[in-house]
Amino acid sequence: MKTNVHSVSEYLQLLPDERQAVVAKLRKVVRENLPRGFTECINYGMIGYVVPHSRYPSGYHCDPSLPLPFVNLASQKNYVAVYHMGMYADVDLLDWFVAEYPRHCSRKLDMGKSCIRFKKIDEIPYELVGKLAAKMSVAKWIKIYESQVLNGAK
Template sequence: MATSTAKTVDEYLQSLPDARRAVVSAVRELVNRHLPGGYVETMSWGMICWEIPLSRYPTTYNKQPLSYVALAAQKQYYALYLTTCHDNSAQDVVLRNAYADAGKRLDMGKSCLRFKALEDLLPDVIGAVIASTPVDAYIAHYEASRARK
């Protein structure tokens, strides 16, 4: 996995070739347009992350902010990490069904949607997935997942 040493989102974007910067910038704008209040955009884990700051929720298992969405330009593709799309979650089902209905190939791991071009994405569906989980709901989901362990 390609990671960046950039300290800021602007620095990260400037490090990308023009064509890749355009794609990442467009997806970043999509995320920011649909992001519920309370998440903050940062550089973390070598990519652009939208997360719950420790000042809002400090009791994470690894003492790191809870990551909600992340975006990176990898060597062969782009990766959009949608942490609520896992294990047949409601968001995962919506995303998979929308791609099937659109006749588009969905290249997705546990929560990583891999794509090679903007045309591979369904922006309205992805925007709805991103908008679907307010901070308090994400914290409740996180706490419930930790209680099961």
């Protein structure tokens, strides 16, 4: 769902009731587990958790006016998505998640580079999403971003 909303509450209000509850629960799990230093905002038309410019003034290399993205939550047409940039840049984190997923969900993992797609919203492994959110600090994300992502973009 691509939107032009300006707040998380606005984003949630636009969702159908069944999606609203799911995305709100994902939001709660992420907020409860994400290490200090990330800021919640609307990022790319989704709920985002970013490294603010006050902590990382360079911003995102694709658009330095934007803060450095880390996790996004979105209700897409056919699924609910969790986008986790840390898994895109850190193969150890990706490997951990892929190995852990079957212990939390009987469904086959549906994933892109940083996007975890949940087509059956009643089978989202919230506990695992919380563990994933807790795995990387702001300092570690910046270090990985600068060494893996930023250097690869040059």
